[in-house]
Amino acid sequence: ETGVTQTPRHLVMGMTNKKSLKCEQHLGHNAMYWYKQSAKKPLELMFVYNFKEQTENNSVPSRFSPECPNSSHLFLHLHTLQPEDSALYLCASSSDSGANVLTFGAGSRLTVL
């Protein structure tokens, strides 16, 4: 596979569940990102990882927990979410030389009941 792959594409969970979103990039990029896309709101940056180290946490609630075991994989662990957390969660990656240029995955559509 090429590009940025996100799984699952769709997820429905209750407020007491624990689930994880997975992102994998096959582009040899060093930086990975989680963005949140809610209806009628601009994309919001959540987390940034550079060479596996978290370099940005954009005031995200602790019920969202990122994990970056290596430069190719990024996870977003979810627990005790709220219905307002329902959104499309987009993973992206970038290289050092083109750091402003993001390649996005197709997203994971999350619905919290």
Add this chain to the structure above:
Amino acid sequence: TQLLEQSPQFLSIQEGENLTVYCNSSSVFSSLQWYRQEPGEGPVLLVTVVTGGEVKKLKRLTFQFGDARKDSSLHITAAQPGDTGLYLCAGPLSSNTGKLIFGQGTTLQVKP
């Protein structure tokens, strides 16, 4: 706080028509990007404009960066149904990082 305002938010036109989408800010950006997002997919980069006054063309799409680097426009000539999608402008929060701020997007529908 840096903000990007896009207008219009929604646009529904007939095939063959021309249209322009605007992206405005009170802040200066080192560069601005345009993405297109189709339903069920992530945003895909169309273009990056870097120099004030720069004009870039991508087939029927023309992108312009304002002289003061505070605004940008996207003009589509003879729109086609395949142009349908969400158009997003974005600018870097800091230089040389992927930390981008996005506009709220313009949803374009081109009817055959």
